[in-house]
Amino acid sequence: MHKIKVEDKEFEIFLENDTLSKRIRLMGIQINVDYEGKCPLFIGVLNGSFLFLADLVKEINIPCEVAFIRVASYQGTTSTGEIKELIGLPDDIEGRDIIIVEDIVDTGLTLTHILKMINEKNPASVKVSSLLLKPAALKYNIDALEYVGFEIPNEFVVGYGLDYNGLGRNLTDIYRATGV
Secondary structure, three states: OOEEEEOOEEEEEEEOHHHHHHHHHHHHHHHHHHOOOOOOEEEEEEOOOHHHHHHHHHOOOOOOEEEEEEEEEEEOOEEEEEEEEEEOOOOOOOOOEEEEEEEEEOOOHHHHHHHHHHHOOOOOEEEEEEEEEOHHHOOOOOOOEEEEEEEOOOOOEEEOOEOEOOEOOOOOOEEEEOOO
16 A cells, blocks of 8 residues: 655545546536626635545536635644634635535634634625545534535545644645554
């Protein structure tokens, strides 16, 4: 089995890029159907969503726009439980159809914070597209979570935008930590 090392942790292959691409293609098809006749605004949550968002919008064949927000709640491999807003939302989202794009939803704390901020600006609709979801880690009910690539166990993963202490985002596959 293909293993890599990122900083002081060992990781093994978990989801290969080909598998990711096929699932993202299907997610894009569903979004195209669901938003036919509309022009959704995709809001990518930085830094982790950048690869997923780029590949997802390549599958979108309806008019759309892209923006980014950056929030932070992580340090090392665990959530600090504290949200720090770093880069704000676009001003012009009132009456718009919004699709928040996340790399991973684990506890749901960050996403709950983002949804609250977006809903205060009166969008027409808000849905969430997340490549990964850890149901066992979820602490918040997130009704807007509409498009999920993969449900995964509550394990630490890296690659394809996901990092460990800032490293590993550039890996084309997703790896899970071993011997944690």
